Amino acid sequence: MEKDVLLTMRDISKTFPGVKALQHVDFTLRRGEIHALMGENGAGKSTLIKVLTGVYEFDSGVVRMAGNDTPIVNHSPQDAQKAGISTVYQEVNLCPNLSVAENLFIGREPRKVGMIDWKTMNRKSAELLAELDIDVAATMKLEEVSLANQQMIAIARAVDMECQVLILDEPTSSLDDDEVAKLFKLMNRLKDKGVGIIFVTHFLEQVYAVCDRITVLRNGELVGEYQVKDLPRVMLVAKMMGKDFDDLADIKSAHEGKGLGEKIPVIEAEGISHKGTIKPFNITINKGEVIGLSGLLGSGRSELVRAIYGADKAESGTLKVNGKEAKINSPIDAMKLGMAYLPEDRKKDGILADLSVRENIIIAMQAKRGMFKPMSRKEMEEAADKYIEMLQIKTASRETPIKSLSGGNQQKVIIGRWLLTNPEYLILDEPTRGIDIGTKTEIQKLVLDLADQGMAVTFISSEVEEMLRTCSRMAILRDGKKVGEIEGAEMTQEGVMNAIAGAGGDEKHEE
Amino acid sequence: MQLQELEVTRNMKNKFDIRKITGMRLFMPIVCLLAVLLINVITTPGFFKVTLNNGVLYGYVVDVINRASELVILAVGMTLVTAASGGQDISVGATMAVAGAVCCQILSGGQVTTNTFENPLILAMLAAIVVAGICGAFNGFLVAKLNIQPMVATLILYTAGRGIAQLITKGQITYVRVDAYKVFGGYFGKCPIPTPIFIAILFVIIVYIVLKKTALGLYIESVGINGTASRLVGLNSTMIKFLTYVICGVLAGVAGLVASSRIYSADANNIGLNLEMDAILAVALGGNVLGGGKFSLMGSVIGAYTIQALTTTLYAMNVSADQLPVYKAIVVIIIVTLQSPVFKKFMANQKAKRAASKAVAEGGNQS
Ligand SMILES: Nc1ncnc2c1ncn2[C@@H]1O[C@H](COP(=O)(O)OP(=O)(O)OP(=O)(O)O)[C@@H](O)[C@H]1O
Ligand SMILES: [Mg+2]
Numbered sequence: 001m002e003k004d005v006l007l008t009m010r011d012i013s014k015t016f017p018g019v020k021a022l023q024h025v026d027f028t029l030r031r032g033e034i035h036a037l038m039g040e041n042g043a044g045k046s047t048l049i050k051v052l053t054g055v056y057e058f059d060s061g062v063v064r065m066a067g068n069d070t071p072i073v074n075h076s077p078q079d080a081q082k083a084g085i086s087t088v089y090q091e092v093n094l095c096p097n098l099s100v101a102e103n104l105f106i107g108r109e110p111r112k113v114g115m116i117d118w119k120t121m122n123r124k125s126a127e128l129l130a131e132l133d134i135d136v137a138a139t140m141k142l143e144e145v146s147l148a149n150q151q152m153i154a155i156a157r158a159v160d161m162e163c164q165v166l167i168l169d170e171p172t173s174s175l176d177d178d179e180v181a182k183l184f185k186l187m188n189r190l191k192d193k194g195v196g197i198i199f200v201t202h203f204l205e206q207v208y209a210v211c212d213r214i215t216v217l218r219n220g221e222l223v224g225e226y227q228v229k230d231l232p233r234v235m236l237v238a239k240m241m242g243k244d245f246d247d248l249a250d251i252k253s254a255h256e257g258k259g260l261g262e263k264i265p266v267i268e269a270e271g272i273s274h275k276g277t278i279k280p281f282n283i284t285i286n287k288g289e290v291i292g293l294s295g296l297l298g299s300g301r302s303e304l305v306r307a308i309y310g311a312d313k314a315e316s317g318t319l320k321v322n323g324k325e326a327k328i329n330s331p332i333d334a335m336k337l338g339m340a341y342l343p344e345d346r347k348k349d350g351i352l353a354d355l356s357v358r359e360n361i362i363i364a365m366q367a368k369r370g371m372f373k374p375m376s377r378k379e380m381e382e383a384a385d386k387y388i389e390m391l392q393i394k395t396a397s398r399e400t401p402i403k404s405l406s407g408g409n410q411q412k413v414i415i416g417r418w419l420l421t422n423p424e425y426l427i428l429d430e431p432t433r434g435i436d437i438g439t440k441t442e443i444q445k446l447v448l449d450l451a452d453q454g455m456a457v458t459f460i461s462s463e464v465e466e467m468l469r470t471c472s473r474m475a476i477l478r479d480g481k482k483v484g485e486i487e488g489a490e491m492t493q494e495g496v497m498n499a500i501a502g503a504g505g506d507e508k509h510e511e
Numbered sequence: 512m513q514l515q516e517l518e519v520t521r522n523m524k525n526k527f528d529i530r531k532i533t534g535m536r537l538f539m540p541i542v543c544l545l546a547v548l549l550i551n552v553i554t555t556p557g558f559f560k561v562t563l564n565n566g567v568l569y570g571y572v573v574d575v576i577n578r579a580s581e582l583v584i585l586a587v588g589m590t591l592v593t594a595a596s597g598g599q600d601i602s603v604g605a606t607m608a609v610a611g612a613v614c615c616q617i618l619s620g621g622q623v624t625t626n627t628f629e630n631p632l633i634l635a636m637l638a639a640i641v642v643a644g645i646c647g648a649f650n651g652f653l654v655a656k657l658n659i660q661p662m663v664a665t666l667i668l669y670t671a672g673r674g675i676a677q678l679i680t681k682g683q684i685t686y687v688r689v690d691a692y693k694v695f696g697g698y699f700g701k702c703p704i705p706t707p708i709f710i711a712i713l714f715v716i717i718v719y720i721v722l723k724k725t726a727l728g729l730y731i732e733s734v735g736i737n738g739t740a741s742r743l744v745g746l747n748s749t750m751i752k753f754l755t756y757v758i759c760g761v762l763a764g765v766a767g768l769v770a771s772s773r774i775y776s777a778d779a780n781n782i783g784l785n786l787e788m789d790a791i792l793a794v795a796l797g798g799n800v801l802g803g804g805k806f807s808l809m810g811s812v813i814g815a816y817t818i819q820a821l822t823t824t825l826y827a828m829n830v831s832a833d834q835l836p837v838y839k840a841i842v843v844i845i846i847v848t849l850q851s852p853v854f855k856k857f858m859a860n861q862k863a864k865r866a867a868s869k870a871v872a873e874g875g876n877q878s
Contacts, residue, residue, distance in 0.1 A: 331743050
């Protein structure tokens with residue numbers, strides 16, 4: 001082994017029933033480098049990580065680590081941990097009903113005469129959280145913590161251990177720019193200490209911001225390993241997709257002016273609020289319009305749409321749908337009025353893990369039709385096939401349980417679920433989370449097309465860039481309060497940032 | 512399971528791929544049933560012998576299928592409750608007793624024993640089933656609406672149910688010595704096959720059709736897998752859980768009527784005694800996850816027959832009633848271990864290892 005090589009994986013293959021997830025893949029990690037692992041949804045990134053860390057056994061291949069003369073095989077994540085490999089998996093795996101401190105120290109709690117030393121544990125947790133600048137109390141229950149902070153806690157948990165290799169599988173998918181910056185600072189510190197970091201992400205800017213090297217996978221096969229400086233963005237995209245693709249092409253101008261001339265409101269909310277999360281707000285959403293909701297994490301952007309959809313029952317205010325006052329007690333009421341809501345947290349609020357792709361796609365449609373009007377097998381299969389095709393969902397078959405799909409492909413299934421209900425008003429909360437750049441552009445285009453056909457859309461994303469590409473108007477939230485709206489010329493990266501931070505003095509206040 | 516089938520279609524070369532069979536969901540439950548039957552044949556050589564005596568069928572098998580009827584009916588309800596709420600209804604045995612008490616008490620018009628129906632049979636049976644449904648609704652309310660753990664919620668009726676039944680019969684065993692009442696636990700007209708067998712089959716079919724012809728089956732699985740997500744796709748999780756408990760209660764009522772008809776009386780202390788445990792076992796033996804989610808009705812039905820076959824064998828081997836649970840427990844441990852994910856993974860690993868060494872031996876030129 002070369003001197004600075006930390007880890008080599010050679011000729012790794014892994015097959016799942018019906019899927020060759022990895023075929024003869026090589027991967028090399030060196031000391032003190034941040035190594036991006038790139039590829040489309042279902043390329044095999046998470047699988048490579050899981051066979052390395054013992055979640056799955058690989059079919060063939062050899063893994064070597066510096067300091068070991070013989071090849072190593074980890075049989076469980078605990079094994080990997082002992083071998084010096086810390087991992088943050090794509091699906092955050094913490095215990096929602098334990099405290100933050102317990103989650104940080106689970107399985108290695110500090111002990112005093114055999115009993116858990118709570119005081120030390122809470123103190124150490126507080127230190128760790130402060131060090132990583134995570135703004136939560138160690139004694140808080142995890143489920144009370146925002147998804148982004150949960151992700152930060154998962155990272156803190158992994159980082160805290162003395163590790164040689166740190167693996168981060170899409171750690172930034174629900175983080176805001178600020179958190180991402182914190183994470184990068186931390187990664188760079190570890191890198192300087194000589195830790196080798198494997199970093200999976202679908203955000204290309206992030207790769208160019210922190211990574212030294214890139215390994216690209218496509219369809220379970222190795223495309224190649226490159227130095228970041230030798231592989232400009234367009235080439236990286238081409239390597240990942242196997243064809244040239246301009247992911248930054250303007251998609252909006254073609255749609256500009258195509259929308260409806262007059263403004264027909266679909267949703268008119270007045271004074272809607274929810275205790276503890278959002279203060280009373282007004283918002284009007286018109287037919288054929290894509291309106292963005294922007295604000296920092298915890299600003300209430302998700303809670304706002306949840307109150308409209310009836311996911312959380314609004315405490316005050318009135319809601320008009322198509323001009324008529326509507327009473328929404330639960331999501332089904334909203335669905336019957338033509339709404340659809342793609343939730344932010346895929347694992348907790350989205351997927352029905354053990355059900356098939358087909359069942360996951362049709363479930364909302366079925367619920368809308370009612371229990372006594374079951375869809376026929378043929379209808380279900382047609383619907384499933386349509387969206388598998390349209391959203392390019394990579395799955396062994398439509399009967400595969402959704403839990404065995406890759407993260408991005410699960411997300412596509414959930415998008416398909418809501419498109420199938422053919423809503424008049426579509427709420428998308430982080431719809432492209434974990435989705436590769438090719439499909440991301442497709443989805444953005446799709447949203448614009450749907451708006452052209454008259455659908456009203458609300459789009460939430462922590463990526464301002466993406467909102468600017470799709471939205472025609474943006475509402476800004478801060479601390480659970482809608483502080484203004486911007487459109488037209490103000491809709492620039494800078495304009496949005498200013499509005500979010502509250503720097504711009506030109507907000508139109510609505511009280 | 513589907514995945515395995517898929518793989519099988521890729522490997523269509525060998526027609527009789529063992530995996531196609533072993534991958535099926537009902538494979539293990541059926542194997543267990545066959546294993547128990549095998550033990551039966553060994554210990555009781557005449558096990559499968561069926562004779563016609565006085566116009567009715569006799570034999571161990573007939574007895575097993577007949578005696579299993581109540582359990583089958585209970586297991587169906589238990590399966591739905593388990594799938595939707597991730598917990599079990601331990602009050603079904605007591606509910607059976609309540610149903611029996613209501614029915615007999617109405618038939619006897621309040622007397623301790625009667626030789627004629629004091630009230631119409633149909634009225635008594637409907638009343639019994641409605642009361643059983645109310646018991647189910649009570650459980651359902653506690654579990655679905657108040658979010659109480661199923662085990663704790665149903666513990667209330669588990670302990671109170673037999674007391675209620677005693678209250679209804681005023682602390683006595685009410686006898687209904689009318690032939691028309693014995694039909695449900697005995698024989699119908701000249702039919703040589705015991706009626707309970709038909710009743711069990713009938714209710715399995717009814718529930719099966721309800722699940723097939725409505726979206727209820729999908730809803731139950733969905734709610735059992737992820738309640739929050741189910742609510743967001745427009746399902747009323749509370750209502751669906753509640754419904755499964757009502758169905759479970761109604762089915763327990765039916766089972767109670769059969770049990771009471773067998774002894775043409777309402778014996779509050781003995782009807783359905785310990786049957787809730789057998790019902791839960793049947794669900795587990797059927798390959799269903801007791802934590803909820805996907806379920807197989809047929810699995811539970813097979814599980815129910817397996818347990819009854821086991822009980823009958825043990826009785827045939829002259830195991831005394833108070834030792835019976837010990838032997839049953841041993842067999843159940845074995846069966847449940849065989850079906851556990853850990854064991855399955857172990858088997859899969861063994862298979863993979865064998866395949867790998869074979870590949871090496873053949874020069875490793877397999878894809
Ligand atoms: N447990 C599993 N059972 C069956 N197939 C699986 C399983 N896990 C992954 N796969 C399949 O393996 C392939 C690779 O999946 P993987 O999760 O590694 O993709 P990925 O590159 O991480 O994608 P994403 O960017 O969407 O996270 C996919 O086609 C997926 O369907
Ligand atoms: Mg992945």
